[in-house]
Each structure stands twice: as C-alpha cells, then as structure tokens.
Amino acid sequence: MSIDQSDADRANAFFLLDEVLQFFWPAALRAAAELRVADHLADGPLPVQDLAKAVGADPRNLYRALRLLATRGVFAEDAEGRIALTPKADPLRSDAPNSVRSGVIMVTDAMFWSTSGAITDSVREGGPVFERIFGVPFFEYFATDPATVALFHEGMASYSDSENLPVARALPLAGGTRLVEIGGGHGHLLRTVLREHPGVHGVLFDRPHVVAEHGLGELGDDTRWETAEGDFFDKVPAGDAYLMKRVLHDWSDDECVEILSRCRDAMHPGGRIYAVDTVIPEGNAYDHGKVLDVLLMVAFTGRERTAAEFATLFDRAGLTVERVIPTDSVMSVVEGSRA
Ligand SMILES: C[S@@+](CC[C@H](N)C(=O)[O-])C[C@H]1O[C@@H](n2cnc3c(N)ncnc32)[C@H](O)[C@@H]1O
Structure with a gap:
C-alpha cells in the first residue's frame, strides 16, 4: 500500500481485515457448545482450571476461546478471574428452555462450514456446492448419514x-x-x-x-x-x-x-x-x-x-x-x- 494513505484509507482497510477474522467468533461458539461449557457454569462461576477439568479441555485454550466470546457478552470473566455464565450465554445450556446449543452446532457443522468455504464456486457458477463436496444433494445426504439427520433436525428445532x-x-x-x-x-x-x-x-x-x-x-x-x-x-x-x-x-x-x-x-x-x-x-x-x-x-x-x-x-x-x-x-x- 502507498505511504501517502489517509487515516480514512487505513481505517477502511483495517475494517476489512478485522471483519474477515470474525468467522473465528462462531468457531469459538461451536467449541463452547460442543464442550457444554454453559451447562457446567449453571451453578455459578468457576476458575478456568476447574471449568477446563469439568469439560475435558486445555485450560489455556479454553480461556482464549471464551475470552473471544466474552467480547460480545457471551460468557464473562469476573473480577476474581472466574468464568461466568451471562444472559447471552445462558441459551447455550442444553436444558435451557430456549436452548440453541443444537442450532449452534448444526450451523457450524461441516455441512455448512465446508460449503461456505467454497462460496466463490457458487457465486461463479450459480448453484450450490454441497453436492460437489458431499457427493449427493443436501436432503439426500441425510438418507446416508443418520447422525447428520439428527443433528439437522435438532438444530432446526432450536431455530423453530x-x-x-x-x-x-x-x-x-x-x-x-x-x-x-x-x-x-x-x-x-x-x-x-x-x-x-x-x-x-x-x-x-x-x-x-x-x-x-x-x-x-x-x-x-x-x-x-x-x-x-x-x-x-x-x-x-x-x-x-x-x-x-x-x-x-x-x-x-x-x-x-x-x-x-x-x-x-x-x-x-x-x-x-x-x-x-x-x-x-x-x-x-x-x-x-x-x-x-x-x-x-x-x-x-x-x-x-x-x-x-x-x-x-x-x-x-x-x-x-x-x-x-x-x-x-x-x-x-x-x-x-x-x-
Ligand atoms: C428446513 S426443514 C424445516 C422444518 C420445519 N418446518 C421447521 O421450520 O423447523 C425442511 C423440512 O422439509 C422436509 N422435506 C424435505 N424434502 C421433502 C420432501 N420431498 N417431501 C416432504 N418433506 C420434505 C425435511 O425433512 C424437513 O423437515
């Protein structure tokens, strides 16, 4: 980039560089949902070491993923350095009345994650890329994989x-x-x-x-x-x-x-x-x-x-x-x- 860029040029360029990293936020959300982090915080905040032990995770990397989620109000680190559930993290509990845990896991599953990675082909050619990646169209795939069909319907129920x-x-x-x-x-x-x-x-x-x-x-x-x-x-x-x-x-x-x-x-x-x-x-x-x-x-x-x-x-x-x-x-x- 030229050295005579304006502050606005720099801000606009960095805006895109920051935006493009944002797909790690749903990735971290997936980890929290899969590991049932919210379930283990339902009775109160926990030191990250205890939480990591309870969910079977590496404490340092668990902390890093949760620190990212906390930037948008999903979990928080309290004044004593413990990890706490927040109102926005509560629907990740598997038995919350409005639980969206399955929805988070479905949307971040390979069925959408891998297809989103091939978006340029879809934009260029005008059709879905699911069949190219998974071998059959979306709903036919379910007939071949009962685990995915369950994942999909539980995820849809979260939205519903x-x-x-x-x-x-x-x-x-x-x-x-x-x-x-x-x-x-x-x-x-x-x-x-x-x-x-x-x-x-x-x-x-x-x-x-x-x-x-x-x-x-x-x-x-x-x-x-x-x-x-x-x-x-x-x-x-x-x-x-x-x-x-x-x-x-x-x-x-x-x-x-x-x-x-x-x-x-x-x-x-x-x-x-x-x-x-x-x-x-x-x-x-x-x-x-x-x-x-x-x-x-x-x-x-x-x-x-x-x-x-x-x-x-x-x-x-x-x-x-x-x-x-x-x-x-x-x-x-x-x-x-x-x-
Ligand atoms: C995106 S889901 C929506 C489910 C539900 N209506 C909801 O809002 O959660 C689409 C539904 O269409 C059903 N479906 C797909 N192809 C179908 C077909 N050929 N005949 C009948 N149902 C079909 C699927 O099994 C699935 O339940």
Whole structure:
C-alpha cells in the first residue's frame, strides 16, 4: 500500500481485515457448545482450571476461546478471574428452555462450514456446492448419514423454538380448519399452533424417517392431530390450509412452484396457503434473511425471497398472495389463496 494513505484509507482497510477474522467468533461458539461449557457454569462461576477439568479441555485454550466470546457478552470473566455464565450465554445450556446449543452446532457443522468455504464456486457458477463436496444433494445426504439427520433436525428445532409461538399467534386460523403442515419436521410448530388455536385439526406431513420422530404426543390430545408421510413433490394430504415454515427457502423457484402446485391441487375450496420464511426487505440494511440466504445459496438450490419474488412464485402456481403478515420474530407469513 502507498505511504501517502489517509487515516480514512487505513481505517477502511483495517475494517476489512478485522471483519474477515470474525468467522473465528462462531468457531469459538461451536467449541463452547460442543464442550457444554454453559451447562457446567449453571451453578455459578468457576476458575478456568476447574471449568477446563469439568469439560475435558486445555485450560489455556479454553480461556482464549471464551475470552473471544466474552467480547460480545457471551460468557464473562469476573473480577476474581472466574468464568461466568451471562444472559447471552445462558441459551447455550442444553436444558435451557430456549436452548440453541443444537442450532449452534448444526450451523457450524461441516455441512455448512465446508460449503461456505467454497462460496466463490457458487457465486461463479450459480448453484450450490454441497453436492460437489458431499457427493449427493443436501436432503439426500441425510438418507446416508443418520447422525447428520439428527443433528439437522435438532438444530432446526432450536431455530423453530424461538419463532414457533409468534408464528402460531400470527396465523389467522378459523375454528374447524384442517391444517396440513408440509415439511413440518418433528411437529414442534404444529404442536404450538394446535395449542394456540384450540378448534384446529393438524396433519403433520414430512418424509417417513422424519415423521417417525415426531413429538405431537406432548400436546396431550391425540384426537387433534394425525401424521402423513410422503414427498411434497408428488402428493400432499387434503386440507383447508397449508402451512410450510422454512420449506420454500430450501428450493429453487421451479421446485417451489411444484410444491405450491401440489398444495393447490389438494386444497379444499376457499383454502389458504401460509408460507413462513424471512421476507427480505429492500435496501442495504442488515437483515437476518440476507445472511441465511447465503447459507442457502451454497448448500441448497433455494433462497430467501422478497415479497415481489413470493408474489411471482405464487402466481406461477395458480395462487394469489393475499398479504404478508409480520410476526414477532424474523419470520413473516405469506398468505395465499387460489387465483
Ligand atoms: C428446513 S426443514 C424445516 C422444518 C420445519 N418446518 C421447521 O421450520 O423447523 C425442511 C423440512 O422439509 C422436509 N422435506 C424435505 N424434502 C421433502 C420432501 N420431498 N417431501 C416432504 N418433506 C420434505 C425435511 O425433512 C424437513 O423437515
């Protein structure tokens, strides 16, 4: 660099050099989650030596990783040099009511970490790089590796648990509605929806190996739900309303049109579609959906979409977007009906 650079030039250059190192923050977060550091601090702060012994780690390197996390309020070193849990570290506890430990481990797993490293290929060529690295497309990979499928669904549940209640409350469901949740995973959202809307009957639809692990029994009323297994590109159960959260964002526009068309085919007259995803706002401001979109870009054929892009998708499937309903979370509900 030239010697006559200005202070602003230096600041801008260093800004990038500092930013590019920030991927070590989630890396350190992964170590804390994998080692269950938060679990061992639930009863109070510990000297790093004791904490390292409890979690089976090297004290010096554990301290270094936690010191980095503490720069953003996740764990803290107290005045006596002990490591303490903080409100922002608390959700890393595996039994916290809002635990995100599985979500942290999923997002930092090789399925996304390795694919993010090949982002230039994705940007250059226009498709995901997952298959090139792992040999098969994302969801097929799960059929070959049960450990990863469990990791993925537990991780998804971490995300879901933080958004299910606001999403359920935002859904304008009338009593007597037969609601089919497409790609509903283990049924955490459906369970919440059924609790919030006592007159609704739920159908959980997903791949057989996923439905097999559902937790709808925890609702305490087995008359209010049923399960169905299959492939949403083939056929979905009949119903009055279709709910799909974090499903359309996994797929390309053509694939989404197929999924939406299968719902349209099976939907009772006057039915509704509720597609729940982030809806990307116009402009340059930070938005959670813009980050998630890049994860989808490298690993899936899908993307996060703007309201206009949802309208185009729905239109291609013979549906009309009635409105976009905000929720008290990063997710929005795109409500559609038959065109
Ligand atoms: C990103 S996860 C979302 C899970 C859940 N809706 C949530 O928000 O946590 C996508 C879901 O779609 C399911 N899925 C993928 N391909 C499918 C297919 N062809 N037919 C039915 N379900 C499928 C997956 O098993 C998974 O549960």
